Amino acid sequence: MLIAIPDVLDAAALARVRAVIDGAEWVDGNVTSGPQSALAKRNHQLPEDSAAAREAGGLILDALGRSPLFVAAALPLKVFPPLFNRYQGGEDFGLHVDNAIRIKRGTDFRIRSDLSATLFLDDPTTYDGGELVIEDQFGPQVVKLPAGHMILYPASSLHRVTPVTRGTRTASFFWLQSMIRDDGERRTLFELDRAVQAVAADRGQGDSTVVQLTGVYHNLLRRWADA
């Protein structure tokens, strides 16, 4: 399931993230690639351990924690510290799949990547190309979102970024391990959650049917979740 999360960063938070990363030193994106994606990847990144990546990544993690839509859709267990990339002058990232296990270098922090995320940091009218194309069961989905908006997609999907032929495309990207490993189970919980919220908005949180449905949600979560 692909889910767009609008307004993860508002204008002020976006400006703070940009102020931190724009002044930092960018390096060839292949410093973090395995041999297969090194063939496909042509972009620049902030070094994973740079002070700028850590500071801007922290701002993004704070914003994600305040997004009920992100929490409901991802049911996050562990989030890999956000990374930052930039494409310009025809740079692109060919078709690839993300590694199943991500290890933070020099630490024992590791996650199984269930979901991949791209948070767009540039106004899409300022660059051409740079679409994130995700192959899913319904065919290729082409994603290019306003600055501050994010797409969440199954890390199992093949995906690519088309060449940026004008301007610059800046983004944050990261992976997370969900409490719910299976995409179908996670989607079912998300849809149930949305439906319960809609009924609660109509009838109030104390309504007996709302209480019963909330119980069903939590009992499914209890059956399926790693916590």
Ligand SMILES: O=C(O)CCC(=O)C(=O)O
């Ligand atoms: O730039 C993006 O939107 C995606 C980056 C990506 O797929 C990756 O780094 O594995």
Ligand SMILES: [Fe+2]
């Ligand atoms: Fe990727």
